[in-house]
Amino acid sequence: xxxxxxxxxxxxxxxxxxxxxxxxxxxxxxxxxxxxxxxxxxxxxxxxxxxxxxxxxxxxxxxxxxxxxxxxxxxxxxxxxxxxxxxxxxxxxxxxxxxxxxxxxxxxxxxxxxxxxxxxxxxxxxxxxxxxxxxxxxxxxxxxxxxxxxxxxxxxxxxxxxxxxxxxxxxxxxxxxxxxxxxxxxxxxxxxxxxxxxxxxxxxxxxxxxxxxxxxxxxxxxxxxxxxxxxxxxxxxxxxxxxxxxxxxxxxxxxxxxxxxxxxxxxxxxxxxxxxxxxxxxxxxxxxxxxxxxxxxxxxxxxxxxxxxxxxxxx
Amino acid sequence: xxxxxxxxxxxxxxxxxxxxxxxxxxxxxxxxxxxxxxxxxxxxxxxxxxxxxxxxxxxxxxxxxxxxxxxxxxxxxxxxxxxxxxxxxxxxxxxxxxxxxxxxxxxxxxxxxxxxxxxxxxxxxxxxxxxxxxxxxxxxxxxxxxxxxxxxxxxxxxxxxxxxxxxxxxxxxxxxxxxxxxxxxxxxxxxxxxxxxxxxxxxxxxxxxxxxxxxxxxxxxxxxxxxxxxxxxxxxxxxxxxxxxxxxxxxxxxxxxxxxxxxxxxxxxxxxxxxxxxxxxxxxxxxxxxxxxxxxxxxxxxxxxxxxxxxxxxxxxxxxxxxxxxxxxxxxxxxxxxxxxxxxxxxxxxxxxxxxxxxxxxxxxxxxxxxx
Numbered sequence: 001x002x003x004x005x006x007x008x009x010x011x012x013x014x015x016x017x018x019x020x021x022x023x024x025x026x027x028x029x030x031x032x033x034x035x036x037x038x039x040x041x042x043x044x045x046x047x048x049x050x051x052x053x054x055x056x057x058x059x060x061x062x063x064x065x066x067x068x069x070x071x072x073x074x075x076x077x078x079x080x081x082x083x084x085x086x087x088x089x090x091x092x093x094x095x096x097x098x099x100x101x102x103x104x105x106x107x108x109x110x111x112x113x114x115x116x117x118x119x120x121x122x123x124x125x126x127x128x129x130x131x132x133x134x135x136x137x138x139x140x141x142x143x144x145x146x147x148x149x150x151x152x153x154x155x156x157x158x159x160x161x162x163x164x165x166x167x168x169x170x171x172x173x174x175x176x177x178x179x180x181x182x183x184x185x186x187x188x189x190x191x192x193x194x195x196x197x198x199x200x201x202x203x204x205x206x207x208x209x210x211x212x213x214x215x216x217x218x219x220x221x222x223x224x225x226x227x228x229x230x231x232x233x234x235x236x237x238x239x240x241x242x243x244x245x246x247x248x249x250x251x252x253x254x255x256x257x258x259x260x261x262x263x264x265x266x267x268x269x270x271x272x273x274x275x276x277x278x279x280x281x282x283x284x285x286x287x288x289x290x291x292x293x294x295x296x297x298x299x300x301x302x303x304x305x306x307x308x309x310x311x312x313x314x315x
Numbered sequence: 316x317x318x319x320x321x322x323x324x325x326x327x328x329x330x331x332x333x334x335x336x337x338x339x340x341x342x343x344x345x346x347x348x349x350x351x352x353x354x355x356x357x358x359x360x361x362x363x364x365x366x367x368x369x370x371x372x373x374x375x376x377x378x379x380x381x382x383x384x385x386x387x388x389x390x391x392x393x394x395x396x397x398x399x400x401x402x403x404x405x406x407x408x409x410x411x412x413x414x415x416x417x418x419x420x421x422x423x424x425x426x427x428x429x430x431x432x433x434x435x436x437x438x439x440x441x442x443x444x445x446x447x448x449x450x451x452x453x454x455x456x457x458x459x460x461x462x463x464x465x466x467x468x469x470x471x472x473x474x475x476x477x478x479x480x481x482x483x484x485x486x487x488x489x490x491x492x493x494x495x496x497x498x499x500x501x502x503x504x505x506x507x508x509x510x511x512x513x514x515x516x517x518x519x520x521x522x523x524x525x526x527x528x529x530x531x532x533x534x535x536x537x538x539x540x541x542x543x544x545x546x547x548x549x550x551x552x553x554x555x556x557x558x559x560x561x562x563x564x565x566x567x568x569x570x571x572x573x574x575x576x577x578x579x580x581x582x583x584x585x586x587x588x589x590x591x592x593x594x595x596x597x598x599x600x601x602x603x604x605x606x607x608x609x610x611x612x613x614x615x616x617x618x619x620x621x622x623x624x625x626x627x628x629x630x631x632x633x634x635x636x637x638x639x640x641x642x643x644x645x646x647x648x649x650x651x652x653x654x655x656x657x658x659x660x661x662x663x664x665x666x667x668x669x670x671x672x673x674x675x676x677x678x679x680x681x682x683x684x685x686x687x
Contacts, residue, residue: 208401211368216415216466217389226414230405 572633
């Protein structure tokens, strides 16, 4: 009797062991499968993202020669130099101002356009196309086009200003105006994308909600405030985050319109990195700037997620 | 008093085919009126036209004797419950219920008063601070109802409000909605595709098919005297057994689907029935079980369904599948030939070509009403 029960226990133990082994094998198998599926993106990210990032961090602790190979290890010196350099601090300042000028205006204008383009009207498709068309224009083409508009003597903008009886403005040459001009250009270029995303967000709001509100007797602005904006909040959140990141990374229009001038007024951080690396061949200090920019964007995004997401209503 | 009146209401999109064709009806104050029809029949469109969410192509809509064709929904003084409830996902139950009152700028004190009253009535007092996604289907349904009750609009429209609930909950809510309507004295227009809902809830029912009114009447009338073949097959579960029929030359027999002869009294056959193509119908509960002595036919059973309190049997009659519903439990097997009793006074006669009712069953109603 006791032998039999002993055997049974033993049997059970060995069965348990077999189960464990099988389970372990299955786990390993599914892990390998997962890695296989991920491998293309891991590979691509490694080559084009992780390696360059690590390399940048590495470079930021060195001085380099003109070809970019490291010469002297300087530790934090590059960073210390940055934060004591008036040019870099000015560049940081301009960048923040630029973000402040562009992001709210872009989002508000495109929200307004999206709301009016969401109405069921005749020919609304035409306006939707027009409003989103700046998405299809390259930065270079748009910049050249704005270059003509900003031209101090024969530009369209100054023609209007003068016709209104004011003095001509040096849009891209006056230090007081240059950053504003760049901001206007950027807002115009970004509206296409933000408009399209916001319109998509608006269209995915269930029409029943509006019908129900109609029956309840809600007016247009009441619906806008109580339904549209809250229901759009995930999209708005996304748009704001992306617009901020884009603003921090602005480069093309500056390179074409002002080359960072006048008096470094439009020398935004990415342009400053570019100049440091490829004009001054200071790869070490350029890398340090890049790292600072990276941390800045990371922080901004983290803060946004921390405070913004609370007010977002996901369905 | 007539609360809602529709006169020749027509709807068409882009001047194409008419979705609704000259619908005329009037709904009394305090009435529970059900619009029933298969999907695509235009019933929801009709409801949305009454609500003001769809334009009226042609015809006149009157609410409280006033023409309201041109008025936006909010000025029609009505409430509506949608099929998917249309709750605002970002608002709590309380905010959802108060949404309309706030929009109409009702005073804060009255808002709270009405909220408390409604929440109590609907059993939502505990749930006021929850978001819709934290509620079960039945609770969401209640919030949607509460939202329409709190508006105190005298006319309430419902668009398939129970179709997202499971069968048990649906039966519960049916009773609840009906009681609520009676208690508040609401005029209700209720759209459904479920004929059981229509039969159990409606004071009057309108059957709609392809945008055309098939019949308007009390549930029992629709059941006993279906105006045409569509209503006959749509109302009632299982549906009415139908079959093409011909009189024998001496009018002593009516032969259904060429296989089922039924004895007739030649004198009772009116002239109307003689010169048309006939379709006859008989309700499943009127095919009785026969004893050896009074059985009229012996039929082969092709399917048996035991429901506990009743037994449903199916037979092949020519090309048609007929069902019989017998109270109680019957131990019958597929393939058995069983005696049944079919008598002529339970037959409804329809014109096969126009599909209209020619003569309703004479026995059915009087007997059963007395029996209850």
